[in-house]
Amino acid sequence: MPSTIETMQESNIKVESISANVPIIEIDKLNVYSKGSHLLKNISTVIPKNKITVLLGPSGCGKTTLLKCLNRLTDLYPELKVKGSIRIDGEDIFDSGKDITTIRQKMGLLLQRPYPLPMSIYENIAYGLKLKGVRNKKIISEKVEKHLREVALWDEVKDRLKTSAQRLSIGQQQRLCLARGLAVEPEIILADEPSSALDPISSRVIEEEFIKLKSDYTIILVTHILRQAKRLADNVIFMYYGEIVESGPAEQIFENPQSEILKEYLKVGH
Amino acid sequence: MILSRRLIDSISSKWMLACLTFCLLLPLAIGAGLVFKSMPLLSSHKLSELLFSSEWYPSDNQFGFWPFIVTSVWVTVLALIISCPLCLLASIYLTQFAPKWFLKFMRPVIDILAGIPSVVYGVWGLLIIVPFVGDKLAPFFHADSLGYSILAGAIVLAVMTIPYILNMLLEVFRQIPVELGEASLSLGATKWETIKHIFLRKGSSGILSAFGLGFSKALGETIAVLMVIGNVIQIPQSVFDSGYTLPGLIANNYGEMMSIPSYDSALMFGALLLFAIIIVINVIFRYIIYKSELV
Amino acid sequence: MTFRRKYEEKFFRGLSFLFTAIIVFVLVQIIWTIAKKGVPSLSWQIVSQEPKGGYYFGKEGGILNAIAGSFYLAVSATVLAFVISLPVALFMNIYLIKYQRLLIGIRFFLDVLWGVPSIVYGAFGFTLLMYLGYRNSLGAGVVTVAAMITPIMIRAMDEVLKTIPIGLQEASYALGSTKTETAYKIFFREALPGFATAILLAFGRGIGDAASVLFTAGYTDYVPRSFSEPTATLPLAIFFQLSSPIEEVQNRAYAAAVILTLIVLVLSISARMLKPKK
Numbered sequence: 093m094p095s096t097i098e099t100m101q102e103s104n105i106k107v108e109s110i111s112a113n114v115p116i117i118e119i120d121k122l123n124v125y126s127k128g129s130h131l132l133k134n135i136s137t138v139i140p141k142n143k144i145t146v147l148l149g150p151s152g153c154g155k156t157t158l159l160k161c162l163n164r165l166t167d168l169y170p171e172l173k174v175k176g177s178i179r180i181d182g183e184d185i186f187d188s189g190k191d192i193t194t195i196r197q198k199m200g201l202l203l204q205r206p207y208p209l210p211m212s213i214y215e216n217i218a219y220g221l222k223l224k225g226v227r228n229k230k231i232i233s234e235k236v237e238k239h240l241r242e243v244a245l246w247d248e249v250k251d252r253l254k255t256s257a258q259r260l261s262i263g264q265q266q267r268l269c270l271a272r273g274l275a276v277e278p279e280i281i282l283a284d285e286p287s288s289a290l291d292p293i294s295s296r297v298i299e300e301e302f303i304k305l306k307s308d309y310t311i312i313l314v315t316h317i318l319r320q321a322k323r324l325a326d327n328v329i330f331m332y333y334g335e336i337v338e339s340g341p342a343e344q345i346f347e348n349p350q351s352e353i354l355k356e357y358l359k360v361g362h
Numbered sequence: 363m364i365l366s367r368r369l370i371d372s373i374s375s376k377w378m379l380a381c382l383t384f385c386l387l388l389p390l391a392i393g394a395g396l397v398f399k400s401m402p403l404l405s406s407h408k409l410s411e412l413l414f415s416s417e418w419y420p421s422d423n424q425f426g427f428w429p430f431i432v433t434s435v436w437v438t439v440l441a442l443i444i445s446c447p448l449c450l451l452a453s454i455y456l457t458q459f460a461p462k463w464f465l466k467f468m469r470p471v472i473d474i475l476a477g478i479p480s481v482v483y484g485v486w487g488l489l490i491i492v493p494f495v496g497d498k499l500a501p502f503f504h505a506d507s508l509g510y511s512i513l514a515g516a517i518v519l520a521v522m523t524i525p526y527i528l529n530m531l532l533e534v535f536r537q538i539p540v541e542l543g544e545a546s547l548s549l550g551a552t553k554w555e556t557i558k559h560i561f562l563r564k565g566s567s568g569i570l571s572a573f574g575l576g577f578s579k580a581l582g583e584t585i586a587v588l589m590v591i592g593n594v595i596q597i598p599q600s601v602f603d604s605g606y607t608l609p610g611l612i613a614n615n616y617g618e619m620m621s622i623p624s625y626d627s628a629l630m631f632g633a634l635l636l637f638a639i640i641i642v643i644n645v646i647f648r649y650i651i652y653k654s655e656l657v
Numbered sequence: 658m659t660f661r662r663k664y665e666e667k668f669f670r671g672l673s674f675l676f677t678a679i680i681v682f683v684l685v686q687i688i689w690t691i692a693k694k695g696v697p698s699l700s701w702q703i704v705s706q707e708p709k710g711g712y713y714f715g716k717e718g719g720i721l722n723a724i725a726g727s728f729y730l731a732v733s734a735t736v737l738a739f740v741i742s743l744p745v746a747l748f749m750n751i752y753l754i755k756y757q758r759l760l761i762g763i764r765f766f767l768d769v770l771w772g773v774p775s776i777v778y779g780a781f782g783f784t785l786l787m788y789l790g791y792r793n794s795l796g797a798g799v800v801t802v803a804a805m806i807t808p809i810m811i812r813a814m815d816e817v818l819k820t821i822p823i824g825l826q827e828a829s830y831a832l833g834s835t836k837t838e839t840a841y842k843i844f845f846r847e848a849l850p851g852f853a854t855a856i857l858l859a860f861g862r863g864i865g866d867a868a869s870v871l872f873t874a875g876y877t878d879y880v881p882r883s884f885s886e887p888t889a890t891l892p893l894a895i896f897f898q899l900s901s902p903i904e905e906v907q908n909r910a911y912a913a914a915v916i917l918t919l920i921v922l923v924l925s926i927s928a929r930m931l932k933p934k935k
Contacts, residue, residue, distance in 0.1 A: 163548055165547060168543065168547075193547075193550045193551065193552055193662075196548050196549070197549070197550035199548060201544065201545065201548035203541050203545065205541070207541045207542045207545045209542070209559075209560055210542075210560065219546075219549060219551075219559070220549035220550060220551075223550045223551050223555060225659070269545065272545075273549070276550055282548075370835075370837055371835040371838070374744075374837040374840075374841075375748075375752065375836065377744055378744040378745065378747060378748035378752070378840075379748065379752075381745045381748070382744075382745045382748050382763075384741065385741065385745055385767070385807060385808070385811065386763070386766065388804060389766075389770055389773070392773075392777065392781045395781050395784050395788075396780070396784070399784050447676070448679065448680065451672060451676040451677075452676045452677040454669075454673050455673035455676065456677060459670055459673060460674075460677070468677070468680075468681075469929065470925065470929050471681055471684055473925040473928070473929055474684060474921070474922060475683075475684055476925075477861050477921040477922075477924060477925040478687065478865070478921055479892055479917055479921060480865065480868070480892070481867045481892040481893075481917070482687075482691060482865075482895070482914050482918055484896070485691065485694075485895060485899065485914045486690055486691060488899070489690050490686070490690055521683055524683075552663075552665075554665060554666040554670065555662070555665075555666075579772065579774075581774075582772075582774020582775075583774065584774065584775070584776045584867070585892070585896060589896070589899070609868070612776055612780055613776055613779075613868055613871055616872050629780070630780060633777050633780035633781070636774065637773065640773060640774060640777075641769060641772075641773070643772075644768070644769040644771075644772040648768050648769055649765075652761070652765060
């Protein structure tokens with residue numbers, strides 16, 4: 093049985109092993125409250141660049157809330173009170189002087205179910221570009237093709253780019269949503285259980301995409317599927333009831349869990 | 363005991379079925395009754411003449427509905443031009459920008475607006491809108507008007523359609539999933555851009571239906587418009603002219619219609635016309651709503 | 658973010674707030690106008706007396722005939738509509754629950770009926786009256802108004818019943834109840850608060866409508882004593898007295914408008930308060 097002192101030393105090592113990577117997101121004392129309940133409690137962590145960081149934990153533990161804090165979608169829910177700081181590339185996103193739309197464009201978002209915009213496949217991808225002020229049709233067309241290829245969708249849809257995106261299959265829609273997010277050239281991809289509504293094949297495609305994409309992007313993936321976490325994670329942040337219980341490199345978390353909660357979780361998840 | 367329970371059950375189900383059948387047959391009966399009463403007029407006059415002639419001389423057996431149709435359409439369209447943008451932006455504010463308590467506060471406001479009787483709107487129109495149009499707006503546009511005008515009717519009608527259209531629009535925006543907004547925002551859109559490019563498009567069929575049903579509601583409105591529009595049988599040349607709507611025609615002449623031959627038949631033909639137009643509009647837009655809910 | 662995008666956002670946010678504020682302002686303005694004109698003319702005499710001789714030249718009397726007539730009419734029509742609507746709404750949600758397509762069709766039909774203007778009901782009621790050889794009467798008005806508010810009431814009740822889980826129905830059958838018993842004992846009780854809202858809504862529509870009673874209920878200076886007598890109603894009392902050139906008579910129309918508005922205000926607010934919280 094490790095003594096408490098040893099555990100503390102170990103956790104120091106963990107922090108170092110993460111910060112040895114280049115941090116892209118630094119979260120400091122983040123607290124989120126909603127109508128008397130405390131959703132996120134004193135979250136402090138760093139997320140390294142060009143890695144897949146998995147937010148792991150049972151449902152309702154605050155993973156999704158944390159994800160939505162990162163690009164301030166929490167603004168949409170007036171009942172949420174957010175305190176603390178999140179720095180992305182050293183810039184505090186809660187700084188009111190900052191332009192939130194530029195911050196959000198640094199992050200692509202992938203939700204549990206695909207939500208294609210009510211327009212054609214082509215326009216879905218062009219949408220973000222047009223918002224950025226890209227007007228040149230040729231550039232837009234090139235980008236559309238590039239990013240559809242990136243998510244292995246180009247060959248399936250190249251002949252019907254002008255048809256409604258809502259006619260695609262769910263798996264294709266989710267890949268389209270990924271391409272749509274990539275088109276605004278984000279640095280980070282936020283993914284909230286992106287394969288939970290998908291069939292096994294589409295979900296495999298998405299996972300493969302993530303592994304390919306991590307050389308260019310930082311990926312933050314929320315999941316409660318343990319096997320998916322094991323397949324993809326470089327780093328893991330394990331959360332329980334709004335708190336970070338343990339975090340560190342994947343092999344350490346999965347092979348050598350420290351806390352009882354995590355051990356129990358890994359056992360049940362097997 | 364058992365027998366009597368069965369008996370009650372069987373009688374009661376038959377009663378239920380009878381009531382349902384009655385409700386379903388009623389509109390057919392209305393349509394049939396109005397057609398039946400219109401027959402004398404339809405057999406002695408050409409339909410095209412009834413609809414497109416402007417000669418309305420009941421004592422000479424001339425019944426041209428064109429002035430009433432034109433006025434009705436004019437007032438209704440003008441009313442919607444005022445109320446549709448108002449309702450659309452208000453519903454956007456209430457569902458997208460406003461704090462929750464404000465939406466809660468607006469619900470009873472909409473309820474009360476919907477509940478105020480037509481005749482009270484008419485009184486308000488007489489006291490406020492007619493003088494406003496006659497003394498302020500008309501001189502401003504160098505028009506000559508007593509205030510009893512198409513415009514006054516349209517303004518009163520616009521206010522009356524607000525609760526009806528607004529309620530439907532609130533429902534349209536409520537049904538759009540939050541995640542769609544999240545997706546657009548995370549691509550770097552501002553809130554307004556999200557509304558403009560995504561929500562308006564997603565809700566387009568619902569919005570169109572709300573406007574369409576508002577149109578049919580306004581077309582059938584009787585008393586309030588009748589009180590402020592002046593009731594002059596003419597094809598109005600400007601919004602400051604008086605007019606005479608189809609429902610107003612029916613309501614105003616019920617007393618004397620028995621004394622002139624074919625007059626009652628003509629008024630019932632007016633009611634039939636109104637009934638048919640409104641049923642068609644309702645069927646079209648209800649169908650669009652029904653289709654869009656399936657998706 | 659460019660200047661234009663920021664400006665556009667601010668502009669539409671402001672404009673949409675302004676439009677919402679206009680709607681609130683209009684309501685306040687309407688109530689204020691009616692109250693300012695009508696309240697000074699309100700008196701005990703107005704609400705407690707029938708019109709006396711010379712009333713329409715500004716002499717003694719009140720509008721009790723219209724107030725009582727309106728209540729008789731609206732209450733009777735609501736009761737009649739309820740007697741028809743309740744079985745229909747229950748039938749739809751208990752017997753027809755298996756036939757979803759038919760149910761969608763019926764709902765569609767009733768929604769379309771909702772759009773039929775009251776003047777058409779009035780015209781039809783009048784035609785029927787003439788055909789059957791009856792005179793304008795309270796009874797004829799009741800039937801016409803009931804026909805007008807029945808689709809509204811059925812759909813409002815239907816919306817309440819739709820939310821009752823099917824499990825409750827199954828549980829009731831499992832205990833050996835017949836469909837009728839399930840309908841009236843279980844469903845009716847479960848949906849009662851929602852029904853109250855539906856009834857108030859329909860009552861409000863009935864008491865405020867002028868175009869449907871114009872043809873059918875007639876107008877008298879007396880409180881009706883039976884369904885075969887004609888009756889005055891508040892909306893028509895306002896409408897007729899307002900067209901009088903004599904100021905005293907007009908003022909009574911404003912007073913009647915205040916009374917009618919008050920009734921509707923009370924109905925709207927209580928319907929909202931009774932509405933079950935979602």
